[in-house]
Amino acid sequence: MTADLAVDREALLAAVRDFAEREIAPRVGAYDREERFPVELVREVAGLGWLGAVIDPRYGGLGLDWLTFTQLIEEVSRTCHIIGLAISMPSGLVGAGILRYGTEEQKQRWIAPLVRGESFAGAGVTEPGGGTDVASMTTRCRREGDEYVINGAKAWISMLDTADWFLTFATLDPAKGRDGVCAFVVERDRAGLTTSPYRNKLGFRPLATGDLVLDEVRVPVGNRIGAEGEGYRVAMAAVETGRLSVAARALGLAQASLDASVSYARLRHVLGQEIGRFQLVQSMITDMVVGVEGARQLLYELARDRDAGVARPRRRASLAKMHASDVAMAAATSAVQIHGAYGISEDYPVARYFRDAKVFQIVEGNNQLHRGMVAEYALGYRDPDR
Numbered sequence: 001m002t003a004d005l006a007v008d009r010e011a012l013l014a015a016v017r018d019f020a021e022r023e024i025a026p027r028v029g030a031y032d033r034e035e036r037f038p039v040e041l042v043r044e045v046a047g048l049g050w051l052g053a054v055i056d057p058r059y060g061g062l063g064l065d066w067l068t069f070t071q072l073i074e075e076v077s078r079t080c081h082i083i084g085l086a087i088s089m090p091s092g093l094v095g096a097g098i099l100r101y102g103t104e105e106q107k108q109r110w111i112a113p114l115v116r117g118e119s120f121a122g123a124g125v126t127e128p129g130g131g132t133d134v135a136s137m138t139t140r141c142r143r144e145g146d147e148y149v150i151n152g153a154k155a156w157i158s159m160l161d162t163a164d165w166f167l168t169f170a171t172l173d174p175a176k177g178r179d180g181v182c183a184f185v186v187e188r189d190r191a192g193l194t195t196s197p198y199r200n201k202l203g204f205r206p207l208a209t210g211d212l213v214l215d216e217v218r219v220p221v222g223n224r225i226g227a228e229g230e231g232y233r234v235a236m237a238a239v240e241t242g243r244l245s246v247a248a249r250a251l252g253l254a255q256a257s258l259d260a261s262v263s264y265a266r267l268r269h270v271l272g273q274e275i276g277r278f279q280l281v282q283s284m285i286t287d288m289v290v291g292v293e294g295a296r297q298l299l300y301e302l303a304r305d306r307d308a309g310v311a312r313p314r315r316r317a318s319l320a321k322m323h324a325s326d327v328a329m330a331a332a333t334s335a336v337q338i339h340g341a342y343g344i345s346e347d348y349p350v351a352r353y354f355r356d357a358k359v360f361q362i363v364e365g366n367n368q369l370h371r372g373m374v375a376e377y378a379l380g381y382r383d384p385d386r
Contacts, residue, residue: 009068013075019048020079028080032352035205037162039120042086046117050076054091055099059107060115061091066306070248070299077252078259081356082206084252088245089159090114094121094167096241097183097234101226110165110185122159124168124186124212125235127152134169134235135178139214141170147218148184154212160195161208164188168212169231181231185223192217203355236312242364243317244306247299247324250360254295254324257331257353258288261338264348268340275338284334291327298323315377315384322370325360332357 024041031038045051053069055061064072069091077084089095095111102110113119127137139152150170157166165187171180186193197210226234262285265276275281302320305313335350336343343350361367376382 052115081249096238124154178232183231183234
């Protein structure tokens with residue numbers, strides 16, 4: 001890494017830290033309670049160019065390297081990982097497949113407005129009862145002239161309240177498995193598309209999540225991303241980027257849990273001394289430090305893989321996502337314990353950290369799935385290059 005790049009990266013992260021402290025921290029508690037996506041904040045972030053961090057400048061991006069992108073998400077997620085999610089979406093869950101398989105016109109039509117904060121999008125992949133088994137989807141599509149007609153339902157789809165369009169997937173023929181899957185951009189105002197959000201979730205509360213139902217929804221052929229039968233590849237294009245983003249956001253939350261715990265342990269006095277002087281509190285702090293620093297190394301190695309041109313670093317992505325989210329859960333649990341009764345009060349952010357940390361162990365492939373994958377890589381049952 002050149003000295004100029006290091007200076008630029010530090011300057012960017014300092015700007016992110018300052019923005020988070022001034023603009024996000026005073027508001028995050030309120031929009032979390034209100035279950036409201038902070039559109040106004042995300043548009044401010046877009047104005048700073050951060051939504052297009054790793055995206056080519058042709059589409060309004062900054063063209064940053066993956067390590068800087070990762071550190072940007074980690075830094076902002078110390079204050080609010082929902083903003084971290086927003087930063088990741090144009091190059092991740094909703095954008096990666098279009099960037100890799102879309103036409104130039106499609107990239108200008110859908111990616112560039114995302115980067116500018118002029119529109120928002122969601123991805124409709126998961127189906128009721130389907131979980132992570134994308135290839136066995138039951139949502140169907142058929143071609144009629146210059147249109148496709150889509151029927152089916154997706155579950156646990158994010159950005160339901162703010163998305164202007166959804167990248168979703170349907171199969172021409174379930175018997176073909178992954179080779180029958182097609183990818184489409186479906187605009188919110190298409191006849192037959194309805195949404196039904198879930199309310200009062202445990203965590204990720206500012207992110208409206210719920211059902212996406214498609215009933216005889218018609219989209220033009222120009223809304224298909226990639227060729228017929230290429231939809232599974234479009235979906236998988238976002239996997240490693242999505243897991244990198246989740247790991248960075250979880251790491252930011254874990255660091256925030258550590259920061260809050262250290263601050264409180266120095267402030268709170270029991271039996272005439274700071275509780276940080278007690279061995280059991282020190283033990284929890286130590287476990288947090290070890291977990292956070294270990295997760296950071298795995299995550300940064302994943303980012304460096306991307307910078308080195310590894311298109312799909314599957315094994316490293318599983319390790320980073322699984323470990324960072326487990327560390328976040330452990331750190332948030334200890335943070336609540338260190339805060340005692342105040343840990344369950346909304347006056348302190350650790351209660352929110354605890355609720356959100358649990359969700360990180362589930363999204364982008366639950367951690368039991370990743371544990372199985374990591375073991376299979378080690379045993380030679382799974383090829384990391386396939």
